[in-house]
Amino acid sequence: MKKIINDVDRVIVETLEGMAAAHPELKVNIDPHYIVRAHKGNKVAVISGGGSGHEPLHGGFVGTGMLDGACPGEMFTSPTPDQMYECAKVAESGKGVLFLVKNYTGDVMNFETAVELVAGENIAVQAILVDDDVAVKDSLYTAGRRGVGLTVLMEKIVGAAAEAGCDLDTCASLARKVNLNGRSLGMALTSCTVPAAGKPTFQLADDEMEIGIGIHGEPGIKRMPFKRADEITEILTTTILDDKGYSRTLREWDRGAGDWVEKTLVDKDFNEGDEMIVLVNSMGGTPLSELYVVYRKLAEICKGRKIKIVRSLVGPYITSLEMQGFSITLLKADAEILQYWDAPVRTPGLQLG
Amino acid sequence: MITEEQVLAWLELSATVMAENKEFLTDLDAAIGDADHGINMNRGFSKVKDKLPELAGKDIGTILKTTGMTLMSSVGGASGPLYGTVFMKAGQALAGKTELGSDDLCTLFQSGRDGIVQRGKAVAGDKTMFDVWAPVVEVADANRGLEPLAFLEMCVATAEEARDATAPMQARKGRASYLGERSIGHIDPGAASSTLLLAALRDTIKGG
Numbered sequence: 001m002k003k004i005i006n007d008v009d010r011v012i013v014e015t016l017e018g019m020a021a022a023h024p025e026l027k028v029n030i031d032p033h034y035i036v037r038a039h040k041g042n043k044v045a046v047i048s049g050g051g052s053g054h055e056p057l058h059g060g061f062v063g064t065g066m067l068d069g070a071c072p073g074e075m076f077t078s079p080t081p082d083q084m085y086e087c088a089k090v091a092e093s094g095k096g097v098l099f100l101v102k103n104y105t106g107d108v109m110n111f112e113t114a115v116e117l118v119a120g121e122n123i124a125v126q127a128i129l130v131d132d133d134v135a136v137k138d139s140l141y142t143a144g145r146r147g148v149g150l151t152v153l154m155e156k157i158v159g160a161a162a163e164a165g166c167d168l169d170t171c172a173s174l175a176r177k178v179n180l181n182g183r184s185l186g187m188a189l190t191s192c193t194v195p196a197a198g199k200p201t202f203q204l205a206d207d208e209m210e211i212g213i214g215i216h217g218e219p220g221i222k223r224m225p226f227k228r229a230d231e232i233t234e235i236l237t238t239t240i241l242d243d244k245g246y247s248r249t250l251r252e253w254d255r256g257a258g259d260w261v262e263k264t265l266v267d268k269d270f271n272e273g274d275e276m277i278v279l280v281n282s283m284g285g286t287p288l289s290e291l292y293v294v295y296r297k298l299a300e301i302c303k304g305r306k307i308k309i310v311r312s313l314v315g316p317y318i319t320s321l322e323m324q325g326f327s328i329t330l331l332k333a334d335a336e337i338l339q340y341w342d343a344p345v346r347t348p349g350l351q352l353g
Numbered sequence: 354m355i356t357e358e359q360v361l362a363w364l365e366l367s368a369t370v371m372a373e374n375k376e377f378l379t380d381l382d383a384a385i386g387d388a389d390h391g392i393n394m395n396r397g398f399s400k401v402k403d404k405l406p407e408l409a410g411k412d413i414g415t416i417l418k419t420t421g422m423t424l425m426s427s428v429g430g431a432s433g434p435l436y437g438t439v440f441m442k443a444g445q446a447l448a449g450k451t452e453l454g455s456d457d458l459c460t461l462f463q464s465g466r467d468g469i470v471q472r473g474k475a476v477a478g479d480k481t482m483f484d485v486w487a488p489v490v491e492v493a494d495a496n497r498g499l500e501p502l503a504f505l506e507m508c509v510a511t512a513e514e515a516r517d518a519t520a521p522m523q524a525r526k527g528r529a530s531y532l533g534e535r536s537i538g539h540i541d542p543g544a545a546s547s548t549l550l551l552a553a554l555r556d557t558i559k560g561g
Contacts, residue, residue, distance in 0.1 A: 032426070051429075073429050074389075074393075074396075076389065077387075077389055079429065080425060080426045080429050080433055081425060082425070082426040105473075105526065106429065106431040109431055109434035109435065109472055109473065110433060112434075113438075136531060142531055142533075143528065143530045146531075194389075217387075218528060219532055219535070
């Protein structure tokens with residue numbers, strides 16, 4: 001394993017120390033790990049978190065117009081409730097706390113515990129899940145769709161709404177709407193190596209690729225012979241566009257009852273005439289030049305299907321260490337979503353407007 | 354009866370066992386999960402071990418609750434909240450106790466199992482640690498009359514059998530569920546670590 005690190009056990013801490021040194025506009029806490037804005041706003045605190053290794057997600061998205069706090073876990077391992085609790089206590093300003101949570105078993109359990117701890121302090125709190133990976137077909141016999149590329153768009157849009165002064169329930173509804181209107185699919189050419197493991201997570205032959213890989217190297221839809229960019233883009237784009245009616249039952253916090261309630265939610269279909277925000281995202285090891293080769297074909301397919309791309313984002317935003325590969329996210333946008341997408345954002349990982 | 358010192362010795366032995374089995378648990382997890390279970394359990398129990406000196410002389414409920422809170426804040430992943438909840442619930446159920454009989458161990462296992470259900474929503478056959486805890490609770494309940502060591506021998510035998518029985522199951526929870534049929538043929542890592550913890554308790558009592 002060749003990596004630019006000093007000590008396998010100190011990678012996360014040294015990353016955080018570097019972020020603190022580079023970004024005085026952030027406050028980086030080492031024990032427990034969390035990142036908040038140096039100057040907190042008088043607004044709903046939007047907080048996310050997850051395993052490390054997906055940078056700039058989530059810590060790089062803390063700043064004006066996006067997140068108020070982020071909790072980095074160990075590499076590819078969910079953060080813990082004490083981090084989320086401390087981060088929420090520091091970031092909240094009396095307007096409540098909204099956790100945005102990627103749908104992984106560990107993340108969900110840790111954030112649910114954190115919600116109970118924060119609610120125990122009489123702070124208004126809600127947690128909204130993002131589960132947009134169409135590589136997972138059913139929610140009945142699995143842990144459900146994983147949270148992938150749509151997380152970036154959700155953090156941007158909901159962060160802007162909170163910045164504009166929307167209350168907790170409005171921000172939570174907007175997050176839910178983004179989740180039901182967005183879908184993603186990724187692919188990989190190579191594995192990545194978690195520093196503590198020291199060896200690649202999985203093996204792909206030189207002439208193979210995996211479609212539907214998750215952001216930690218979870219198995220995808222299928223392995224197939226490596227193809228040209230246009231063909232790969234076509235597979236991903238049409239799979240996303242043709243995905244219909246995904247239904248799942250998720251838990252949300254009922255503040256009145258002080259308990260969890262189950263909600264069954266169904267994705268909105270994509271149709272001719274829809275306006276889309278598009279993310280073409282690198283898994284970390286694929287260069288921007290190749291992402292634009294993908295984007296070119298993606299734009300052509302959408303045009304052919306009378307789907308209008310109204311905004312785009314191209315680059316490494318939710319990565320899987322140094323994995324070669326990319327993902328496509330399509331989000332059906334309405335006036336509210338576009339309004340908050342266009343609002344200015346100033347974070348280490350994303351600046352727009 | 355199991356003393357407060359023996360409970361502390363159990364937790365210390367658990368830390369040793371998790372360190373020794375770091376690779377074993379991680380390899381089980383690599384087959385059907387994300388290859389970090391052994392690393393995470395070892396990190397968590399070494400933190401528990403660090404806390405043991407300050408727990409000397411405390412009641413068993415407090416010891417177990419502190420263990421739960423330590424695991425909750427250091428393990429991460431799904432096993433952090435699950436084992437954290439197991440020990441916290443057991444600690445609540447055994448609050449104030451300074452020694453444990455087989456009846457109390459029954460309570461410990463039951464509250465642990467209930468914590469797993471509450472947090473993880475697992476049911477029998479999902480290929481999770483619940484598939485070890487559920488049959489152990491049943492056997493424990495039916496053998497309350499036995500002395501602790503004989504009682505624990507029964508429980509460990511049941512756990513080992515239940516752990517191996519997770520191999521032919523198809524996972525319906527956690528990251529392993531994404532593998533579908535490909536999860537068949539591998540032991541669930543959480544079932545394995547649960548069995549290790551139970552065997553460590555038996556070995557502590559056996560050793561005096």
